[in-house]
Amino acid sequence: xxxxxxxxxxxxxxxxxxxxxxxxxxxxxxxxxxxxxxxxxxxxxxxxxxxxxxxxxxxxxxxxxxxxxxxxxxxxxxxxxxxxxxxxxxxxxxxxxxxxxxxxxxxxxxxxxxxxxxxxxxxxxxxxxxxxxxxxxxxxxxxxxxxxxxxxxxxxxxxxxxxxxxxxxxxxxxxxxxxxxxxxxxxxxxxxxxxxxxxxxxxxxxxxxxxxxxxxxxxxxxxxxxxxxxxxxxxxxxxxxxxxxxxxxxxxxxxxxxxxxxxxxxxxxxxxxxxxxxxxxxxxxxxxxxxxxxxxxxxxxxxxxxxxxxxxxxxxxxxxxxxxxxxxxxxxxxxxxxxxxxxx
Amino acid sequence: xxxxxxxxxxxxxxxxxxxxxxxxxxxxxxxxxxxxxxxxxxxxxxxxxxxxxxxxxxxxxxxxxxxxxxxxxxxxxxxxxxxxxxxxxxxxxxxxxxxxxxxxxxxxxxxxxxxxxxxxxxxxxxxxxxxxxxxxxxxxxxxxxxxxxxxxxxxxxxxxxxxxxxxxxxxxxxxxxxxxxxxxxxxxxxxxxxxxxxxxxxxxxxxxxxxxxxxxxxxxxxxxxxxxxxxxxxxxxxxxxxxxxxxxxxxxxxxxxxxxxxxxxxxxxxxxxxxxxxxxxxxxxxxxxxxxxxxxxxxxxxxxxxxxxxxxxxxxxxxxxxxxxxxxxxxxxxxxxxxxxxxx
DNA sequence: TGACTTATGCTCATTCTGAGACTAAGTTGC
DNA sequence: GCAACTTAGTCTCAGAATGAGCATAAGTCA
Numbered sequence: 001x002x003x004x005x006x007x008x009x010x011x012x013x014x015x016x017x018x019x020x021x022x023x024x025x026x027x028x029x030x031x032x033x034x035x036x037x038x039x040x041x042x043x044x045x046x047x048x049x050x051x052x053x054x055x056x057x058x059x060x061x062x063x064x065x066x067x068x069x070x071x072x073x074x075x076x077x078x079x080x081x082x083x084x085x086x087x088x089x090x091x092x093x094x095x096x097x098x099x100x101x102x103x104x105x106x107x108x109x110x111x112x113x114x115x116x117x118x119x120x121x122x123x124x125x126x127x128x129x130x131x132x133x134x135x136x137x138x139x140x141x142x143x144x145x146x147x148x149x150x151x152x153x154x155x156x157x158x159x160x161x162x163x164x165x166x167x168x169x170x171x172x173x174x175x176x177x178x179x180x181x182x183x184x185x186x187x188x189x190x191x192x193x194x195x196x197x198x199x200x201x202x203x204x205x206x207x208x209x210x211x212x213x214x215x216x217x218x219x220x221x222x223x224x225x226x227x228x229x230x231x232x233x234x235x236x237x238x239x240x241x242x243x244x245x246x247x248x249x250x251x252x253x254x255x256x257x258x259x260x261x262x263x264x265x266x267x268x269x270x271x272x273x274x275x276x277x278x279x280x281x282x283x284x285x286x287x288x289x290x291x292x293x294x295x296x297x298x299x300x301x302x303x304x305x306x307x308x309x310x311x312x313x314x315x316x317x318x319x320x321x322x323x324x325x326x327x328x329x330x331x332x333x334x335x336x337x338x339x340x341x342x343x344x
Numbered sequence: 345x346x347x348x349x350x351x352x353x354x355x356x357x358x359x360x361x362x363x364x365x366x367x368x369x370x371x372x373x374x375x376x377x378x379x380x381x382x383x384x385x386x387x388x389x390x391x392x393x394x395x396x397x398x399x400x401x402x403x404x405x406x407x408x409x410x411x412x413x414x415x416x417x418x419x420x421x422x423x424x425x426x427x428x429x430x431x432x433x434x435x436x437x438x439x440x441x442x443x444x445x446x447x448x449x450x451x452x453x454x455x456x457x458x459x460x461x462x463x464x465x466x467x468x469x470x471x472x473x474x475x476x477x478x479x480x481x482x483x484x485x486x487x488x489x490x491x492x493x494x495x496x497x498x499x500x501x502x503x504x505x506x507x508x509x510x511x512x513x514x515x516x517x518x519x520x521x522x523x524x525x526x527x528x529x530x531x532x533x534x535x536x537x538x539x540x541x542x543x544x545x546x547x548x549x550x551x552x553x554x555x556x557x558x559x560x561x562x563x564x565x566x567x568x569x570x571x572x573x574x575x576x577x578x579x580x581x582x583x584x585x586x587x588x589x590x591x592x593x594x595x596x597x598x599x600x601x602x603x604x605x606x607x608x609x610x611x612x613x614x615x616x617x618x619x620x621x622x623x624x625x626x627x628x629x630x631x632x633x634x635x636x637x638x639x640x641x642x643x644x645x646x647x648x649x650x651x652x653x654x655x656x657x658x659x660x661x662x663x664x665x666x667x668x669x670x671x672x673x674x675x676x677x678x679x680x681x682x683x684x685x686x687x688x
Numbered sequence: 689t690g691a692c693t694t695a696t697g698c699t700c701a702t703t704c705t706g707a708g709a710c711t712a713a714g715t716t717g718c
Numbered sequence: 719g720c721a722a723c724t725t726a727g728t729c730t731c732a733g734a735a736t737g738a739g740c741a742t743a744a745g746t747c748a
């Protein structure tokens with residue numbers, strides 16, 4: 001036991017801190033992430049080879065001289081790279097794995113990336129182009145959307161892929177270990193046929209499992225492998241950005257349940273169905289309408305607005321509600337409790 | 345909107361990543377943190393002036409050449425600086441505030457610190473010395489221990505201090521803002537006398553408020569101030585380590601409720617009272633015994649062991665239980681639900 | 689006007705909680 | 719050996735929260 005921590009030694013290699021933002025909005029009942037696409041961006045970042053192209057999150061390096069805090073640095077990059085001004089920021093996680101930052105050939109310049117979650121309300125007319133746009137987050141994680149029942153991709157691609165991976169284990173012990181992980185993450189039924197439940201918050205765990213099983217593009221890319229089988233469908237991202245997105249999705253799905261963060265995604269006034277659809281978009285499954293209403297109204301987090309709304313599809317016009325901002329300052333503001341319900 | 349992220353520019357100042365560990369154990373029904381004390385340690389770290397001395401967490405810099413991941417680096421430092429081998433690690437938060445790393449005079453060498461939480465079970469005979477020991481975490485946060493009712497320190501020091509701070513606001517608006525924050529964090533009663541609830545998870549928010557109100561030593565130290573009033577009692581720590589500890593306490597208090605992490609703090613076999621006292625030590629308030637038992641037994645997380653125990657104080661011997669490790673692999677393993685109860 | 693759509697109110701059985709009474713099985717003092 | 723005390727463990731009970739569904743209200747559309 002020797003304490004020889006030494007911050008001052010000259011031989012400590014420089015570390016660059018990368019800041020990435022998962023900027024989330026819900027448009028047309030679909031969860032969206034702000035995406036920056038293209039080789040220019042990658043080139044500007046100086047960490048990829050020129051022939052790499054793909055989707056990325058808004059990101060940039062932390063500059064200790066300019067930015068007083070990490071979050072301030074992040075806000076600067078978001079301001080520079082997006083037309084948005086999210087009202088909510090939250091730090092997610094700091095990733096420092098070697099080899100997880102594709103294109104980074106120079107090992108002496110290690111990038112550690114700090115991921116942030118930002119929430120905003122943007123109407124669908126927000127700036128759109130080939131290079132910069134809001135992408136549906138289920139394009140990157142098709143297996144996470146259970147709103148119309150269990151996604152096909154699970155039977156069609158993931159379960160076979162995982163079974164192949166399990167079978168390829170060297171030892172019986174390793175095989176059992178893989179089986180367990182698959183069961184916990186994806187609810188794969190075990191030997192006895194007992195299927196585990198799907199936990200919608202385990203987004204990162206599932207992605208990491210697919211990465212470890214070489215079933216997503218990033219694992220192939222990072223390890224420089226060639227594969228002769230078909231990868232699991234779903235868009236990939238540059239660097240470790242899909243992992244950061246997975247972290248954001250899991251975190252947001254969890255946070256929703258105990259903090260009133262949904263309202264950051266809503267317009268100033270909204271109907272309860274609107275609110276429900278937004279929550280459903282995030283958590284990826286449907287809710288029981290009447291109970292959702294009871295919960296939200298009973299929580300005291302919203303107040304009714306005088307006018308009515310009808311522009312929606314034909315049907316009885318819904319009452320408009322507004323978030324009571326002051327509850328943020330009251331007791332520990334609760335979230336939106338939710339319980340699965342596959343039926344409408 | 346310009347994307348000019350540039351990771352490769354030479355002028356980007358070097359950033360050193362500091363890794364700090366909050367290693368928690370519960371001994372004799374008291375929550376403990378592993379502390380490294382002394383000027384040598386601070387000197388070795390090269391970031392403080394020689395005349396500074398105080399309590400610190402085990403910590404050290406992240407070395408990108410040696411450590412494959414941040415967590416691996418942290419484990420190395422914990423191994424080197426403590427006699428422990430915690431079974432549970434979790435990343436807490438990454439702090440990058442300028443001026444929050446005391447003694448750091450050289451602004452070009454900015455330290456960003458990544459805090460980790462580690463849990464371990466250690467009997468009270470673990471290595472003890474003046475320099476390296478387990479300290480009661482309520483020594484650093486006396487106002488967080490409500491096990492014997494509301495701590496005196498709140499009326500005696502904190503509430504007067506906060507009132508002074510509120511009164512010292514420049515504008516009426518700022519005054520109201522301060523009042524609100526104090527109310528939310530500390531349950532200070534508002535103008536109408538309505539007292540808000542105490543949320544045991546808001547440990548960090550409370551510490552930050554005291555820091556901002558210049559009521560703890562660290563705020564005075566970091567800003568180089570002189571004060572003519574008495575600070576709120578409670579041990580301080582070097583650097584931003586008390587803030588990291590606060591983060592750990594809040595996180596652990598929250599996590600306890602939805603993940604079975606308490607068991608990391610327990611011996612292999614334990615009585616239910618034992619388990620309850622451990623939970624109480626962490627969350628800082630008492631629980632209803634019968635209901636706690638009902639919950640734990642009903643959760644299926646523990647199984648009874650054949651033998652009985654009696655070594656405890658005189659009374660009926662309690663049954664011994666053991667954590668069912670396999671539940672970690674089952675569905676989303678639940679935590680220990682708990683509800684306040686001031687009575688035994 | 690009738691079919692259809694969405695909003696909103698209400699009921700009901702079940703489970704979960706918080707609180708407490710009560711019984712069981714040891715130890716300690718005399 | 720017995721009274722007094724201490725901790726363990728069972729059981730009850732009322733009220734709140736939850737999950738599911740029925741019924742009615744208030745619009746649109748053809």
